[in-house]
Amino acid sequence: MKDEFDWIKSITPQHSFQKELVAGIGDDAALWSVNEHMDQVVCVDTMVEGVHFTRDTLSSYQVGFKALAVNISDVAAMGGIPQFYLVSIAISPDWNEEELKEIYEGMNELAKTHKMDLIGGDTVSTKGPLVLTVTVIGKVEKGRKLLRSYAKPDDIVFLTGTTGESAAGLDLLLLKTRHAVFTDNEKKWIHQHQMPIPHIEQGRILANSGYRISLNDVSDGIASELNEIAESSNVTIHIQRDKLPVSSSFAELQENGRLTHQLYGGEDYVLVGTASIEDFVKLTEAFQQHSLSLYEIGKVGEAGKTAVYLHKKNEEPELLAKKGFNHFRER
Amino acid sequence: MKDEFDWIKSITPQHSFQKELVAGIGDDAALWSVNEHMDQVVCVDTMVEGVHFTRDTLSSYQVGFKALAVNISDVAAMGGIPQFYLVSIAISPDWNEEELKEIYEGMNELAKTHKMDLIGGDTVSTKGPLVLTVTVIGKVEKGRKLLRSYAKPDDIVFLTGTTGESAAGLDLLLLKTRHAVFTDNEKKWIHQHQMPIPHIEQGRILANSGYRISLNDVSDGIASELNEIAESSNVTIHIQRDKLPVSSSFAELQENGRLTHQLYGGEDYVLVGTASIEDFVKLTEAFQQHSLSLYEIGKVGEAGKTAVYLHKKNEEPELLAKKGFNHFRER
Secondary structure, three states: OOOOOOHHEEEEEEOOOEEEEEEEOOOOOOOOOOOOOEEEEEEEEEEEOOOOOOOOOHHHHOOOOOOHHHHHHHHHHOOEEEEEEEEEEEEOOOOHHHHHHHHHHHHHHHHOOOOOEEEEEEEEEEEOEEEEEEEEEEEEEEOEEEOOOHOOOOOEEEEEEOOOOOHHHHHHHHHHOOOOOOHHHHHHHHHHHHHHOOOOHHHHHHHHHOEEEEEEOOOOHHHHHHHHHHHHOOOOEEEEHOOOOOOOHHHOOOOOHHHHHHHHHHOOOOOOEEEEEEHHHHHHHOOOOHHOOEEEEEEEEOOOEEEEEEEOOOOOOOOOOOOOOOOOOOO | OOOOHHHHHOOOOOOOOOOOEOOOEEEEOEEEEEOOOEEEEEEEEEEOOOOEEEEOOOOHHHHHHHHHHHHHHHHHHHOOOOEEEEEEEEEOOOHHHHHHHHHHHHHHHHHHHHHOOOEEEEEEEOOOOOEEEEEEEEEOOOOOEEEEEHHHOEEEEEOOOOOOOOHHHHHHHHHHHHOOOHHHHHHHHHHHOOOOOOOHHHHHHHHOOOOEEEEEEOOOHHHHHHHHHHHHEEEEEEEEHHOOOOOOOHOOHHHHHHHHHHHHHHOOEEEEEEEOOHHHHHHHHHHHHHOOOOOOEEEEEEEEEEEEEOOOOOOOOOOOOOOOOOOOOOO
């Protein structure tokens, strides 16, 4: 999840006292050097009841699963391997012990997949809504070249999965609650919202390639994430409507309806980025070998200017604003 | 701050998937190995408005200062050097931008002292009280021998500072608010509650000694912390009332009044621990060389039994319960 209070970024100090520090504030994860082979990576994300979820959108188990998933996704965007996590939870009186256990079980389920150890935390009470903060620590080989700021003109813009399902799922959940009856396609959207799978394996292939790659995980929608890459790299980015991958579960939808979700819907936690044309060809092979998807959706344009355009056949390119996914606020 | 929900500890899984893991759940900080010389240490603590502070007990600046201080204190208890911190804040509508800036300024002030970099975080909104979660990452030399479980029979029990002032300060703040007029002594207590100084330098001397030392930071009161050491080490601990160091600001108080604060008052963030008699003599010299206090307050008794006793002249020893400092709950 991205900061909703941008001004805080401007006031937060960045000393760089520590010479081990490789990358500081700005990305969703920070890196520091720990030995000659590896950097350590850390990220923290908070989920608040009533802001990021309600009891109608997520079960207790899913609250835990998702809180860890969004953090692991930040590690994926650095090409890292998640190792440890810490859980700080502020508990309101209306959550019972059984529900709290389910939150931890949801985290544990995903942690097992990645062989991550729960190594600490804090448990406090609050009179307000439940607040769940997860810190994930991982590692990544030195010399990986994955940063938002690495995009260059003529790079291919890629996606590691389809987007939009999570937002479509959230729409349904807010309309009907998770206890309603849904079609098979609707169940897929809802599942994507409730239990997103972070793209660690994809991030690892990208990191291990050694190629210069710009990368973000899609927490706020690809329009917003690509704008971040464009800003950090100071380039324009052009994506093609007809190249955007469409989930099979969206097949019955009108294009305009699903396009908004695909561009602006957040919380799919696939990876979006850019690589040079030659490197992209080799990445495509590597992804195929692992039976993983890699979609070409556009190209980086010129340097020295920051913008993201959506191109449609026989139409003027459309400027894509940075507007992202604001959880329940806009709904 | 200690867990208020002990049952969560029993349900939290501990996989130990990661071979780098040196110490897991149980202590307030976790360690893992990053290179042949150093271990990394991490801890997380959460402060909730209305539970750990109110606008009447702490200024915004002090909220920030203290939130970082309690985390740094956990690193001190491991003998570590704090390096980085991450801040996750859930903001309620009744905190304005100026106040939030002051929270970050308070953290920054203490961070500068320790040359710590702010390397990330998350900023979200909540409809409930403000929730501030700080993660601190530090490092410590391999081979340091500081753990709660290291106490042995005949060890000297020591304190690195006086206790009780913070609790006395909180009593006053809850009674009169921080805007009242106070005596000079009262101001000292209040300051100790609002802006505790973590004992990093003391922890470093203890770690660098290479001696076997059991150690805790005093967040919940020495009765509680010594009971933790007694439990982890499976020993009895005997402390002498007449040896407990008394802050000069307590000189005018009745002994019984201050004794409760000294034993059960939390949040002083000095260090309490044990070392062998010979090592304690050398530690005393080292502390003197650094103009730092080190008080002998008792001895470790027998192994195989867990209890903490307070000895008073001409009286039966008193069993000290694990009851600790429960912030605002008992008041």
